[in-house]
Amino acid sequence: MDEVGSFPPGKKIAVVFVIGGPGSGKGTQCSMIVKQFGFTHLSAGDLLREEAKSDTEQGTMIKNLMREGKLVPSELIVKLLLKAMLQSGNDKFLVDGFPRNEENRQAYESIIKIEPDFVLFIDCPKEELERRILNRNQGRDDDNIDTIRRRFEVFQESTLPVVQYYEKRRKLRRVDGAKSADAVFKDVKAIFTQLNTQNEASATASPHSRPTTAAAGNPSPSSPASSCVLL
């Protein structure tokens, strides 16, 4: 892929990563967040599904990896995300289903270089994930029992270390994804409302008393990892 550009230096961009197992409700919650909080929703999986439609070597490679539940090369997905961010014209992004592993996270840090305000982790037990995906009926090639199990393994082996990375840095906001979609959104809404309040407070504070970006963008951390999948 050609050079995709970058954001103007010094421009404040809000980024929230939304992570969870396959079928945990990331897309569902992102649609609700967008309506209420004005973010642009970028689903890494949707960007790849779009790219996989092209009749090129790259398109075929993406299609095959997705069908097997494997991850595409980090630089490829990071550049697709950056391109979509720049094209949107917005300055607030929900990045859904990314980063999937440590290499993704490091590629994002070196290419996009925008620290996420926080990471929303939608935690849900494996049996519920399987049930939801098998009932989803969106015609996805990877919504079959073998690929779902492979995707879940990738989530446990590669994505949970990223969850733990952000938890150690007090950036993780965990919600119980096993509840109904509306009940999950109630918890999600509280987290985003707190972010808004803190950002407004830091915008009106005098430059001398303004907290650092990390502190300003940090709602209170998630409850300790009582997560069904983390255990």
Ligand SMILES: Nc1ncnc2c1ncn2[C@@H]1O[C@H](COP(=O)(O)OP(=O)(O)OP(=O)(O)O)[C@@H](O)[C@H]1O
């Ligand atoms: N809290 C919930 N309770 C029950 N069903 C839900 C809930 N949230 C989402 N669903 C349903 O579960 C399925 C998966 O949800 P969704 O597509 O939002 O998950 P996802 O995490 O984005 O999945 P993927 O990672 O596979 O793209 C959908 O059919 C959705 O309607």
Ligand SMILES: O=c1ccn([C@@H]2O[C@H](COP(=O)(O)O)[C@@H](O)[C@H]2O)c(=O)[nH]1
């Ligand atoms: O950062 C990413 C995100 C996704 N993939 C591939 O896409 C599928 C589907 O992702 P969903 O988020 O469930 O829509 C995933 O299994 C991977 O094959 C990726 O490689 N990198």
